[in-house]
Amino acid sequence: MTQDILTFQYSQIDQNNLPVRMDRRMAAAVISRIYFPVKPRSLEKWPIRWRLVNGKALAETEEILAFAARKLATAPSIRGGASATSVIGLERAEG
Numbered sequence: 125m126t127q128d129i130l131t132f133q134y135s136q137i138d139q140n141n142l143p144v145r146m147d148r149r150m151a152a153a154v155i156s157r158i159y160f161p162v163k164p165r166s167l168e169k170w171p172i173r174w175r176l177v178n179g180k181a182l183a184e185t186e187e188i189l190a191f192a193a194r195k196l197a198t199a200p201s202i203r204g205g206a207s208a209t210s211v212i213g214l215e216r217a218e219g
Contacts, residue, residue: 149164
């Protein structure tokens with residue numbers, strides 16, 4: 125990783141200065157910095173309206189960011205650590 129990625133701050137991306145439309149590569153970079161890691165190929169599956177302009181697929185920035193925000197908000201929360209069944213199994217093995 126480069127140093128600029130390691131020292132990235134959320135405030136460095138001003139959503140007002142983003143272009144009106146983005147291609148998949150730019151959208152993936154912006155989403156990865158604001159919300160969560162994503163690849164341009166993954167965006168092909170998202171239910172977003174893409175416009176083909178000069179052979180490039182472009183989508184409205186507002187629509188892309190809104191869908192990414194919804195996707196993050198509805199993602200399930202999970203906890204790490206040992207599960208109850210693995211702890212019970214350890215107790216039986218020790219006892």
